[in-house]
Amino acid sequence: xxxxxxxDDGRASVAVVRGERILPLALPDxxxxxxxxxxxxxxPALRRIAEWAERQPKHAYRWLTEVKLxxxxxxxxxxxxxxxxxxxxxxxxxxxxxxxxxxxxxxTSVAGHRSVLTWDRSLTANVDAxxxxxxxxxxxxxxxSLAEAxxxxxxxxxxxxxxxxxxxxxxxxxxxxxxxxxxCPIGPWIVTRGEVDPNDLRLGCTINGVAIxxxxxxxxxxxxxxxxxxxxxxxxxxPGDAIATGTPARLxxxxxxxxxxxxxxxTVWIEEIGELTTVIA
Numbered sequence: 001x002x003x004x005x006x007x008d009d010g011r012a013s014v015a016v017v018r019g020e021r022i023l024p025l026a027l028p029d030x031x032x033x034x035x036x037x038x039x040x041x042x043x044p045a046l047r048r049i050a051e052w053a054e055r056q057p058k059h060a061y062r063w064l065t066e067v068k069l070x071x072x073x074x075x076x077x078x079x080x081x082x083x084x085x086x087x088x089x090x091x092x093x094x095x096x097x098x099x100x101x102x103x104x105x106x107x108t109s110v111a112g113h114r115s116v117l118t119w120d121r122s123l124t125a126n127v128d129a130x131x132x133x134x135x136x137x138x139x140x141x142x143x144x145s146l147a148e149a150x151x152x153x154x155x156x157x158x159x160x161x162x163x164x165x166x167x168x169x170x171x172x173x174x175x176x177x178x179x180x181x182x183x184c185p186i187g188p189w190i191v192t193r194g195e196v197d198p199n200d201l202r203l204g205c206t207i208n209g210v211a212i213x214x215x216x217x218x219x220x221x222x223x224x225x226x227x228x229x230x231x232x233x234x235x236x237x238x239p240g241d242a243i244a245t246g247t248p249a250r251l252x253x254x255x256x257x258x259x260x261x262x263x264x265x266x267t268v269w270i271e272e273i274g275e276l277t278t279v280i281a
Contacts, residue, residue: 001046002017002018002189002192003072003190003192004016004069004072004187004190005069005071006022006067006069007067007068007112012070013025013033014032014034014038016053017189018053020063020065021061021063022062022063023053023056023062024060027049031045032048032049035072035073035240036073036075036076036077036239037239039138039239040138040239042154046192068112068114069114071110071111071186071187072189073110073134073242074112076110076136076186076240076242077239077240077241078235078237078241079106079107079241079244080103080231080241080242080244081105081244082100082102082222082227082244083103083246084097084101085220085221085222085245086215086220086246086247086248087219087221088219088249096221102231103175103178104174104175104178105161105175105179105244106175106178108179109162109178110184110186111183111185111186111278112187112188113276113277114279115182115278116182117162117182117260117279117281118262118280118281119180119182119183124165124166124169124177125259126164126165126166127162127163127165127259127260128165128259128260129161129207129260130163130213130247130268131158131203131204131213131247131248132158132203132247132268133158133159133244133270134186134243134244134245135224135227136157136190136241137152137153137228137238137241137242138152138153138154138155138239139151139152139239140152140239141228141232142236143232143233144228144232146226147225148229149225149226149228150224152237153224154190155191156273157186157187157190157191157273158186158203158268158269158270158274158275159185159242159244159268160184160185160268160278161178161184161247162183162184162185162260163177163178163183164176164177164178164180165177165259182278185268185278186242186276187274187276188274188275189273191272198217198224199217199218199223200216200217200218201217201270201271202270202271203215203217203248203269203271205266205268206266206267206269207260207264208265209265211251211253212253213249213251214248214251215247215249219248220245224243227243227245228243262280262281263280265277265278266279
């Protein structure tokens with residue numbers, strides 16, 4: 001199942017995505033009024049939603065092109081980001097950290113598909129984008145084992161880990177440099193756990209149609225169960241928490257290290273999930 005948030009008149013509501021159409025959820029149940037609540041309710045909630053959706057007439061669906069999508073997870077309890085988690089394809093992996101390198105993003109940084117991003121350039125001029133597979137947590141996880149870890153996954157999404165690269169932020173203020181409003185686009189939807197195998201998905205990023213990243217999740221140094229087990233030894237993961245699992249290396253190309261400029265169109269994509277686009281203003 002694919003779950004998204006549709007924004008109408010400033011109000012977000014959960015919807016089911018099927019192909020190029022989207023069905024706003026209209027079940028009279030407060031336990032199903034947000035993606036986070038559905039994640040916490042687990043498989044029984046997904047079955048109810050699927051059964052309800054099957055009964056709905058075709059005219060209840062809307063075209064995706066006709067709606068505005070908000071963040072796929074608009075209210076994560078926490079956002080954990082993993083650094084240096086991708087090796088370089090075809091090269092010996094001898095430069096990675098001994099344990100997961102964990103950063104964070106403020107929950108106020110989330111944004112949706114096709115959002116417009118701007119920021120105070122006097123604070124930072126050097127900002128770039130990174131494609132990351134996002135893992136959404138379903139049930140509380142404290143000190144879970146590797147074998148148990150995937151039982152706590154609700155689904156997968158795309159996260160654009162927008163970050164400042166100025167030395168006074170990227171060098172010693174990573175949270176601030178990753179957490180300005182709009183610096184965490186999440187979406188366009190969440191694909192529930194049973195619908196996709198996350199272990200070898202192609203993912204990447206383009207700016208104005210030029211590829212700056214192109215890798216595979218197979219290159220992760222620490223796999224999803226390892227990340228969940230490691231995090232849960234130090235913190236309690238809760239329903240709706242998001243883990244951005246790292247990003248592949250930047251390609252050598254015409255953009256070089258670069259930085260985002262007004263007018264740029266950034267698209268991060270992951271096969272079997274979709275595309276998440278942000279416009280820079």
